[in-house]
Each structure stands twice: as C-alpha cells, then as structure tokens.
Amino acid sequence: MSQAEKNHQDHQPVAKNNDYAGLMPLTLFLAIVAAYASLLIGWVVFPMLLYAKYEQPINFNHSLHVDETGDCESCHYFREDGSYAGLPGNDVCTGCHSDVMGSDPEEIKYVEEYVNKDREVDWYVYSRQPDCVFFSHAAHVLKGEMECETCHGDVGAEESTRPYYVNRLTGYSRDIWGENISGINNHDWSALTSAHAGEDDGEDGHGEGGGFTMKSMKMDDCADCHLHMKGVEREGCFVCHK
Amino acid sequence: MKLDRRTFLTLGVGAAAGGALGISFTPLPWKMTDDGSIWTQNWPWTPVPPTGEVSERETVCTLCPGGCGVSVRKVGDRCVKIEGTKGHPVNKGGICLLGLSGLQFLYGPSRVHGPLKRIGRRGEGNFQEITWEEAIAEVAEKLSAIRNAGRPHSVACMTGPARGTVPALFTRFMEAFGSPNVFSNQDSWDTHRQVAKVMYGVDAYPGFDLENASLILSFGSGLLDGWGSPVHMLAGYGESRKSSARPQTRIVQVEPRLSLTAAKSDEWVAAKPGTEAALALAMAHVIIKENLYNKNFVAFYTRGLTDWTDENNRPQVGFARTVLENYSPVKMAAITGVDPQTVERLARQFAKAERPVAVCGRAQGDQAGEFHTFLAVHALNALAGNINRPGGVRIKAADDEAPAWPLAKGDSTSRAGLKRPRLDAVPVRRYPLAENLPHTFADAVLKGEPYKLEVLLVAGGDPGYFLPASSKVKEALTRIPLVVSFSPVYDDTAMFADYILPDHLYLESLRDVPSPPGLATCVIGLARPVVDPVYKTRHAGDSVLEIAKAMSGSVAASFPWGDYEECLREAMGDKWGDMEDQGYWKEQAAAPSWTETFGTPSRRFEFCPDLPQGGGRISVKPKAWVAQPLGDPKTHPLVAVPIQSMRLENGTMGAPPFVVKCMPDTVLEKDWLVVEVNPRTAKAYGIGDGNKALLSTSLGQALVMVLHDEGIMPGLVGVPAGLGHVGYDRFLRGKGANYHALSGAVEDPVTGNDVAWGVYASLRQA
Incomplete structure (x- = not known):
C-alpha cells in the first residue's frame, strides 16, 4: 500500500463522522413516528386482531323476559342440590316457547331451528370462567347475598344480546379481561347497561366505543373482595383453584 | 444523503428504539405475556369436564x-x-x-357403533355399516332358510355365562328353533354345583360365609385376586384385618406361586399344582385319625364316613378307611411336596378352629375344577361340620331358577332338530356328569362331526379368546359359514363374525344380574340404564326377540313379549318389586337346619357319593386325584401356568385403557409379555433376568420376556392371562400373548370339563 493511499484511509473516518452527524434529526423523527405507530398498533390494531367477534345464535331480549317473569331466578335458577343451573336449556324455554308465541323473527327462529329439531342453543357465555377456577354461585348469591348485577351488570335491562368477543389466543371471553385492553377497569357497568337500553350513542347500539369501561372478571377482581372486604377474607389459592 | 449500511443501521436502531418505547406504553406486551401463559394451559387435547346438572x-x-x-x-x-x-x-x-x-x-374406541356386516376376510375386522332393519331381516332370513331345509340343529349358540335372562332368552330361541347346541361357560361354581348335587343332594350353587369364618383354608383360590365376588372379598379381607375385638380370620393359602392372595395370607403352602386333592385328603387323614372331626354332625347328618352296608346288604368301604389306608401325610408328601409335619399342623388347626372353612376353585374360579379336589374339599368341610353354619359352607336355595316363562312352542321341525345329538355328544357320553363341553366345540366344527355346523350365534363369553387352544377356535370360526356376534365391543370373536348386532353396554341396558358366585346369601341385581345409548346399539334380548318375530311360525309364537323389559319382569316374578325399588333382590330366608339341608336319598351328607343314573361310586384311587397338564414332558419339560389378577382377566371383557396403563412392567414390558420363572429354573436354561425367550407348548409359541422371581415354584412358568387380544382397541390389541392360545384342554374324568391348570412348555433363549 502506498503512503498516499494510507493517508487517504486514515482520513476517511473523520469525514464520515461529519456526514452522519446530520442523521440525528431524521433518526429522532423516525423514532417518534415509530413510537406513535406502535402506540396505534398496541392500543387500536392489537385489540382488533386479538379478539374475534361473534353474534349469539339467537338475539335474545332479556328486558322483555324480565318484564314477563319478574326476576332472574325464573330462568337462571339454583337446582335442588344448591348448584347453579346457569344458562337455561330447552327444557326451561319450552315452558313457554314450545310453539311460536309472537311474531318476533328471533323467536320463530328459536322454535323452528332448536325446539322443533330438539337441539340446544349453543349460547356464547360472556362470563364463563376457565376450567381451573372453582366458582360457586350459591356461595356468592345465596350466602353472600350479592346481586347478580354486581358481577354481570344489569343484563336484565338488555333489549338485545351484545356481540361475544373471544380471545383468539386463550379462547376466553373478552369479558374476563374486560373490554378495556389496558386491563384497567373502573368496575362500573352502568355505561354498558345504558348503551343497551338505547340511551347511549354507541356506534352499533351495542355500546362499543361508548367510552365506558366494564368490569372484568379476572383473578384480581375476585381478589378485590376476597382480600379486602371485611368478613369475606378468604384469600387462600385453593379457595378458587381447587 | 447516501443510504449506506451505517445510515441504514442508524435509522433502523432509531426507529426500533422509538417503536420499543412506544409499544411499552401500550398493553400489548403485558397482555401477550398474560395470554401466552393462559394459552399454555389450554391445550386442545386437555380434557375439560362438561358442565351441567x-x-x-x-x-x-x-x-x-x-x-x-x-x-x-x-x-x-x-x-x-x-x-x-x-x-x-x-x-x-x-x-x-x-x-x-x-x-x-x-x-372408548373399542365400541361397535351400530350393526355391521363383514366385507373383508374373516378376522380382518373389515365391516360395513348396515341398518338394524337390514341386520335383523338378513340374519332371520338366513336362519329361516336353514330351518326350512330341515337342518335347525346345525345352528349353535354360545351364551357366555349360563345364568341370567339374556342367556335364557337365547337358550329359548334355540329350543324354539330346534337346535340342542347351546354352549355356556363352565366355571368352578358349576363344579361346586355338580359336587353339591351328589354330596348334598341339592341342585344349587354353594356359597361360603367367609366373613364369619375364623380360618379359611384356600386350595388355590385367588381370594384377593378376583375369586368369587372380587370387591366383596377385598372388603371382607379389609374388615378381617381391622384391630377390633373380633379375632382376625386366619388365611392359609395353598398355591404354587406367591400370588397376591398368598402374600396377604397368614400362611402360604406351596404345594405342587394339581395335587390339591391329595393334600386335602392327607389333612382328612389326620383329622379322622386323631378323632378331631365334628362328631355330632358326622354321626347324625352324614353317611359313608365309616364302612356301611348298602340297600342291597352289600358291605361298602367308608371314606375314613380309604383315606386312612391310602392318604397318609407321609405318603402324600411325595405327591404334594408338602412335608408331613405341616400337613398335620394345618389339619389340627383346621379341625380345632372355631369356624373353619375350606374353599377351592383355582385362581378366579372362572374355570371348571377337578371334581375330586372339590369332593375332597367339601369332605373337609363336612368333617368340620360347618355346613349351613356361620362361617361355613352355605347351601343356598337355588338362585338360578329358570325364568317363569311359559314353555317355548314347538313344531315338527324343532322337535326333530332337538332330537339330534349335540355337537359335543360323543365326549359328553364319556363322562358321567358332563353337561355341556364348550372346549370340544372347535374340534367338532373342524372335523364336521357329528354334522357340519352352519351358523354360530355368539351371545357372550368371547370364545375366540377364552376357550382353550384359542387359535384352533379361531380357525373353527373361519370355517363356520355364518357367525353372528352380539358383542358391544370389538372382542376377539366379533372380529371373526359375519354380522355384529351390537348389544348395549351395561351402563345403557336393563338386565338381571345373577347372584354373584361364592356369596353366602343370594343377591340378584338389576342393571338399569344410567345413560341413553351412546351409539346405534340394541339390547341383545330385544335383538333375539326381533329375530324370532321375523321368523314367524312357532319360533315367533314362543316370544309373546313386546320387548325384553316385559319378559324380564315376567321372569323375575315377585322378586321384581324389590329389584325395581332398591336395585337388587336379597334372599331373606335363614339357612335351613341340618335336618332340612340334604336332599340325597339318605337325607344326609354323602362322603362316598354315587353318580346319578347308576353311574357307580366315584373312584377314590389315588391316581385319579392328581390332575396332569396337557402335553409331553419329554419335549416340553416345564409347566406354564396362568397368572390371573384383578387387573387383567375377568372372564368377560378385555382390559380398558386405564387398566392397561396401570400394568406393571413385571407383567407387560412395552408390548412384551413378561413371564415369571424361578431363578433356579431360568439359570438351568441359561436365561437371564429380563432376557427374551421363546415359550413353546404343543399348541403354539410366544415370544416373551423372562422375569426371575423367587415367588414361583421351580419348574413352572407363570404366564399372565388376559393379554394378546386381536380385537378391542389400540390400547390392548397386540399387547403380550394369549395364554389360552398356548394351553389346551384336559378333561376331568368325571365331569368331562376342561380342568387344565397348566400346560407342558419349554423355554428357549430368543
């Protein structure tokens, strides 16, 4: 290698450093754009990708049925052994709907597709807890005298079923985590209920984007009471994870 | 600006840093962490219990x-x-x-989902689904054709168990159809019953009041290995070992192998297999010689202990003299391998115990036993005077009364058919007490004598697996033009069937459950459906009713019931009320007194009984009291004996997956059958512990793994029974080898039943 070439080489880095110094504003700009993009992805795109949306097989009007029956327990009752029946099956529904009673297309669909064909409706259950959780309705409702609405919201006021969102990864209902993707929930169902009562201007009438945060049903929510509420302190893991 | 490598990296790092900063202010990473962990707990193959009431x-x-x-x-x-x-x-x-x-x-996967018709070769298990209407019509049509051709006798039926209304319905069908060829399982309780007929003069299954016995002397009965009613036995054993005020029951187990029962007993006597009768008589010798028997009972309620003169004034040699002359413990030691002192001690213990009882019926008792062993054991019980006493032998009122149905209708075809000899007529004639000899079935079919069999109805019992020389049975199955199985599962016989008309599984069906063997009290159970049929199956009782109805004439007229339930109610008579209310009918009557117990002509217990129909006195020559295995000891110097355990063989069904999973590697090592051999014997043949070997008998061979075990008598090869199925599901099929395929029948000189306790075998390092 000649001396000239060597000098040229030695000189190079200095010139380069000067060239690249000008890159900093652009780099900063890109970083800010990327940060905004990430925020957008994390807060908006991610929830859209994470949850699949399903409509219930029958659009059910809770409000109408509560008016007719007067309470939740007529359909969501406790069995003789104290266990909770959960969602009613055809055996309960056909108490009234063995034949079509009105002109509602959803009722006609129910009778024709399910009652006549002796099929049970595969309802999506918003509040189904994972199999690893033992939950007794009797302990909470009968002994603890809690209202259904405390955990489920005022479902009885709903005039139509809201869509069911399922987490594609875990298979759990979105209601477990809560609608707010941040996981910060204010434990208030009122916005949800009013949206369904038609008093909210949610985009599709189901209260989406209505600005409310609904109560979640994750372990921390249970623990809120179990750890802190006076007289309830049952904090052992095996209270729920038998 | 030049976009070179450095520029690109700088901008890239900047954007990544911005993105990372941004994303960390969104819920995405935290939610993904949470959901990811939940995802790992919800594999789709993890079973989740259903929800509901x-x-x-x-x-x-x-x-x-x-x-x-x-x-x-x-x-x-x-x-x-x-x-x-x-x-x-x-x-x-x-x-x-x-x-x-x-x-x-x-x-599980072993169920037959609906009626099937064979399309592949026999044994291949290739079937096509058909409707019930087609199945019933096709079977009925084929049966009608044979009947109309005047060959109703060429139809045979295997009912599996002999008792219960479902086997009775099949038997009735055969009677109305016109065939004498009904075969049913022959187990040790049938031998007990045959002995009860001649010694007690009662046609009943004896039971044993083991819960109240103070000493149980078991001649090879696997009391804790599935003998009698297995859970009843385990519960009774547990009760007897409680440290309560009641003295514990002493158990003495005579068996050539340290079985679970032997291990849990108070004393294990390893007598040579097949010599139990000789051992029992040696004990009788001691009891008689030392005058330890129950004098009151023997004097007033038995006949034949001492010499007597018969009705024709001919002097007869009594049991006592025969035993005293021929069966001294010293003489018998050479046969049984049990030293005379032990025999004397045990005999004295037995005679002096407060409530002793001797039982027999090898292992699970699901195979007929040597008539002479049973005679000797019942004689021991009579010497102890424990008949119909707490803790003794209980002669039950017959718990297998024939169903209270009107007689089956007959016509000229059925009458002619029923007059034809049975397939096993020739061997049956050879033996004074023989009734039905299912082990001769394969030979009769293969030889085509006395006539060619055209149809076999298999109502139960899986003969293709459980009958001795089962490979021969399978060959016979391939020769029968029409085989109809009623099995709810793909058992080994069903694989060879032309039609499978699947029965409900027990949890889906209604039927009577005959009183369990060995119980002191008769308890008839009622199996009731607890779940709707999972598949398109039909109750075997209903299937046979429908086949009969499809055949019209006197066959149809013999089945006047609408369905099986109707005929079950009629069969159970006044027992039905209890059965419906509480799920079982239990005998309430107390044991009859000694004066009312015995139905022999002398109204006493017979120590030296005569065979019925002038069959003569039962031989007491020593040779007859030692049973030999099948085969030639010159070519096959060892003896393979079956090992039965509650995990594996139960005489009815193959093991379900969970049971196969619970099998220890001393029974099944991967797919290898593990046989037990005494280390001394194994070393003589140069076979190390865990080595693979070829086990051969005159009937077949199997590759096995050898387990050195001090608990088995030298010269024997302990073969776990219940494996080597060709049917069932992937969890059981092809695992291990079938003992029944290696072993052949040895006929008892009196009953003609298969009483083989082992088979001559050889082992060679593989």
Whole structure:
C-alpha cells in the first residue's frame, strides 16, 4: 500500500463522522413516528386482531323476559342440590316457547331451528370462567347475598344480546379481561347497561366505543373482595383453584 | 444523503428504539405475556369436564360376575365417574380398578357403533355399516332358510355365562328353533354345583360365609385376586384385618406361586399344582385319625364316613378307611411336596378352629375344577361340620331358577332338530356328569362331526379368546359359514363374525344380574340404564326377540313379549318389586337346619357319593386325584401356568385403557409379555433376568420376556392371562400373548370339563 493511499484511509473516518452527524434529526423523527405507530398498533390494531367477534345464535331480549317473569331466578335458577343451573336449556324455554308465541323473527327462529329439531342453543357465555377456577354461585348469591348485577351488570335491562368477543389466543371471553385492553377497569357497568337500553350513542347500539369501561372478571377482581372486604377474607389459592 | 449500511443501521436502531418505547406504553406486551401463559394451559387435547346438572344413577356392574352395585355420577348427559354404591349388600361401597374404568368402555374406541356386516376376510375386522332393519331381516332370513331345509340343529349358540335372562332368552330361541347346541361357560361354581348335587343332594350353587369364618383354608383360590365376588372379598379381607375385638380370620393359602392372595395370607403352602386333592385328603387323614372331626354332625347328618352296608346288604368301604389306608401325610408328601409335619399342623388347626372353612376353585374360579379336589374339599368341610353354619359352607336355595316363562312352542321341525345329538355328544357320553363341553366345540366344527355346523350365534363369553387352544377356535370360526356376534365391543370373536348386532353396554341396558358366585346369601341385581345409548346399539334380548318375530311360525309364537323389559319382569316374578325399588333382590330366608339341608336319598351328607343314573361310586384311587397338564414332558419339560389378577382377566371383557396403563412392567414390558420363572429354573436354561425367550407348548409359541422371581415354584412358568387380544382397541390389541392360545384342554374324568391348570412348555433363549 502506498503512503498516499494510507493517508487517504486514515482520513476517511473523520469525514464520515461529519456526514452522519446530520442523521440525528431524521433518526429522532423516525423514532417518534415509530413510537406513535406502535402506540396505534398496541392500543387500536392489537385489540382488533386479538379478539374475534361473534353474534349469539339467537338475539335474545332479556328486558322483555324480565318484564314477563319478574326476576332472574325464573330462568337462571339454583337446582335442588344448591348448584347453579346457569344458562337455561330447552327444557326451561319450552315452558313457554314450545310453539311460536309472537311474531318476533328471533323467536320463530328459536322454535323452528332448536325446539322443533330438539337441539340446544349453543349460547356464547360472556362470563364463563376457565376450567381451573372453582366458582360457586350459591356461595356468592345465596350466602353472600350479592346481586347478580354486581358481577354481570344489569343484563336484565338488555333489549338485545351484545356481540361475544373471544380471545383468539386463550379462547376466553373478552369479558374476563374486560373490554378495556389496558386491563384497567373502573368496575362500573352502568355505561354498558345504558348503551343497551338505547340511551347511549354507541356506534352499533351495542355500546362499543361508548367510552365506558366494564368490569372484568379476572383473578384480581375476585381478589378485590376476597382480600379486602371485611368478613369475606378468604384469600387462600385453593379457595378458587381447587 | 447516501443510504449506506451505517445510515441504514442508524435509522433502523432509531426507529426500533422509538417503536420499543412506544409499544411499552401500550398493553400489548403485558397482555401477550398474560395470554401466552393462559394459552399454555389450554391445550386442545386437555380434557375439560362438561358442565351441567350433576346427578347420580345406580346400577349393577356386569364387567365381571361379581355383581357390585355401582353409582354413576353424571354431569348433564355425560357419565363422568363410577363409584361403588354405599350400603350395597355385595360390595358395600367398594369398587375395583376394572369397575371404575367402565366409562372407557362406554365412550372408548373399542365400541361397535351400530350393526355391521363383514366385507373383508374373516378376522380382518373389515365391516360395513348396515341398518338394524337390514341386520335383523338378513340374519332371520338366513336362519329361516336353514330351518326350512330341515337342518335347525346345525345352528349353535354360545351364551357366555349360563345364568341370567339374556342367556335364557337365547337358550329359548334355540329350543324354539330346534337346535340342542347351546354352549355356556363352565366355571368352578358349576363344579361346586355338580359336587353339591351328589354330596348334598341339592341342585344349587354353594356359597361360603367367609366373613364369619375364623380360618379359611384356600386350595388355590385367588381370594384377593378376583375369586368369587372380587370387591366383596377385598372388603371382607379389609374388615378381617381391622384391630377390633373380633379375632382376625386366619388365611392359609395353598398355591404354587406367591400370588397376591398368598402374600396377604397368614400362611402360604406351596404345594405342587394339581395335587390339591391329595393334600386335602392327607389333612382328612389326620383329622379322622386323631378323632378331631365334628362328631355330632358326622354321626347324625352324614353317611359313608365309616364302612356301611348298602340297600342291597352289600358291605361298602367308608371314606375314613380309604383315606386312612391310602392318604397318609407321609405318603402324600411325595405327591404334594408338602412335608408331613405341616400337613398335620394345618389339619389340627383346621379341625380345632372355631369356624373353619375350606374353599377351592383355582385362581378366579372362572374355570371348571377337578371334581375330586372339590369332593375332597367339601369332605373337609363336612368333617368340620360347618355346613349351613356361620362361617361355613352355605347351601343356598337355588338362585338360578329358570325364568317363569311359559314353555317355548314347538313344531315338527324343532322337535326333530332337538332330537339330534349335540355337537359335543360323543365326549359328553364319556363322562358321567358332563353337561355341556364348550372346549370340544372347535374340534367338532373342524372335523364336521357329528354334522357340519352352519351358523354360530355368539351371545357372550368371547370364545375366540377364552376357550382353550384359542387359535384352533379361531380357525373353527373361519370355517363356520355364518357367525353372528352380539358383542358391544370389538372382542376377539366379533372380529371373526359375519354380522355384529351390537348389544348395549351395561351402563345403557336393563338386565338381571345373577347372584354373584361364592356369596353366602343370594343377591340378584338389576342393571338399569344410567345413560341413553351412546351409539346405534340394541339390547341383545330385544335383538333375539326381533329375530324370532321375523321368523314367524312357532319360533315367533314362543316370544309373546313386546320387548325384553316385559319378559324380564315376567321372569323375575315377585322378586321384581324389590329389584325395581332398591336395585337388587336379597334372599331373606335363614339357612335351613341340618335336618332340612340334604336332599340325597339318605337325607344326609354323602362322603362316598354315587353318580346319578347308576353311574357307580366315584373312584377314590389315588391316581385319579392328581390332575396332569396337557402335553409331553419329554419335549416340553416345564409347566406354564396362568397368572390371573384383578387387573387383567375377568372372564368377560378385555382390559380398558386405564387398566392397561396401570400394568406393571413385571407383567407387560412395552408390548412384551413378561413371564415369571424361578431363578433356579431360568439359570438351568441359561436365561437371564429380563432376557427374551421363546415359550413353546404343543399348541403354539410366544415370544416373551423372562422375569426371575423367587415367588414361583421351580419348574413352572407363570404366564399372565388376559393379554394378546386381536380385537378391542389400540390400547390392548397386540399387547403380550394369549395364554389360552398356548394351553389346551384336559378333561376331568368325571365331569368331562376342561380342568387344565397348566400346560407342558419349554423355554428357549430368543
């Protein structure tokens, strides 16, 4: 290698450093754009990708049925052994709907597709807890005298079923985590209920984007009471994870 | 600006840093962490219990003859758990491994889902689905054709167990159809019954009041290995070992192998197999010689202990003289391998015990036993005077009364058919007490004598697996033009069938469960459906009713019932009320007194009974009291003996997946059958522990793995029975080898039944 070439080489880095110094504003700009993009992805795109949306097989009007029956327990009752029946099956529904009673297309669909064909409706259950959780309705409702609405919201006021969102990864209902993707929930169902009562201007009438945060049903929510509420302190893991 | 490598990296790092900063202010990473962990807990193959109303339904288990009451826990329509019914008179809330695995039969892969017709070769297991209407019509049509051709006798039926209304319906069908060829299993309880006929003069299955016995002398009975009603036995054993005020029951086990029963007994006597009669008579020798027998009972309620003169004034040699002259413990030691002092000590213990009882029926008792052994054992009980006494032998009122049905109708065809000799007529004629000899079935079919068999109806018992020389049975099955199986599962016989008309599984069907063997009290159970049929199956009783109705004429007229339930109610008569209310009918009568017990002409217990129909006095020559295995000891110097355990063989069904999973590697090592050999014997043949070897008998051979075990007598090869199925599911099929394929029948000189306790075998390092 000649001396000239060597000098040229030695000189190079200095010139380069000067060239690249000008890159900093652009780099900063890109970083800010990327940060905004990430925020957008994390807060908006991610929830859209994470949850699949399903409509219930029958659009059910809770409000109408509560008016007719007067309470939740007529359909969501406790069995003789104290266990909770959960969602009613055809055996309960056909108490009234063995034949079509009105002109509602959803009722006609129910009778024709399910009652006549002796099929049970595969309802999506918003509040189904994972199999690893033992939950007794009797302990909470009968002994603890809690209202259904405390955990489920005022479902009885709903005039139509809201869509069911399922987490594609875990298979759990979105209601477990809560609608707010941040996981910060204010434990208030009122916005949800009013949206369904038609008093909210949610985009599709189901209260989406209505600005409310609904109560979640994750372990921390249970623990809120179990750890802190006076007289309830049952904090052992095996209270729920038998 | 030049976009070179450095520029690109700088901008890239900047954007990544911005993105990372941004994303960390969104819920995405935290939510993904949470969801990711949840995802790992929800694999799709993890079973999740169903949700629904929890209920409990009671029925009776029929996976073995034990007759346990079981409670099935259901969630919604799904059965999720089987438990023993609390307070049930048989099992008292207990349950065995097989019983609690029953749901794996109900929902498992071994079930036949609907009526099938064979399309492949026999044994290939290639079937096509057909409708029930087609199945019934086709079978009925084929049967009608044979009947109309005047060959009704060329149809045979294997009912599996002999007792119960379903076997009775099949028997009735054969009677109306016009065939004498009904075969049923012959087990040790049939031998007990045959002995009861001649010694007690009663046609009944004897039971044993083991719970109240103070000493149980068991001649090879696997009391804790599935003998009698298995869970009843285990419960009784547990009770007897409690440290309560009552003295514990002493158990003496005579067996050539350290079985579970032998290990749990108070004393294990390793007598040579097949010599139990000689050992029992040597004990009788001591008891008589030392005057230790129950004088009151023997003097007033028995005949034949001492010499007597018969009705024709001819002097007769009594049991005592024969035994005293021929069966001294010293003389018998050479035969039994048990030293005379032990025999004397045990005999004295037995005679002096407060409530002693001697039992027999090898292992699970599901095979007929040597008539002479049973005679000797019942003679020991008579010497102890324990007949119909607490803790002794209980002669029950017949618990197998024929169903109270009107007689089957006949016509000229059926009358002619029924007059034809049975397939086993020739061997039956050779033996004074022979009734039905299913082990001769394969030979009769293969030889085509006395006539060619055209149809076989298999109602139960899986003869293709359980009959001795089962490979020969399978060959016979391929020769029969029409084989119809009623099995609810793909058992080994069903694989060879032309039609499978699947029965409901026990949890789906209604039927009577005959009183479990060995119980002191008769308890007839009622199995009731606890779940709707999972598949398109039909009750075997209904299937046979429909086949009969499709045949019209006198066959149809013999089945006047609308369905099986109707004829079951009629059969049970006044027992039905209790059965419906509590799930079982229990005998309430107390044991009859000694004056009322015996139905022999002398109204006494006969020590030296005569055979019926002038068959003469039963031989007491020593040679007859030692049973030999099948084969030639010159070519096959060892003796293979079956090992029965509650985990594996139960005489009815193959093992479900959970049971196979629970098999220790001393029974099944991967797919290898593990045989037990005494280290001394194994070393003589140069076979190390865990080595593979070829086990051969005159009937077949199997590759096995050899386990050195001090617990088995030298010269024997212990072969776990219950493996080597060709049917069932992937969890059982092809695992191990079938003992029954290696072993052949040895006929008892009196009953003609297969009483083989072993088979000559050889072992060669593989």
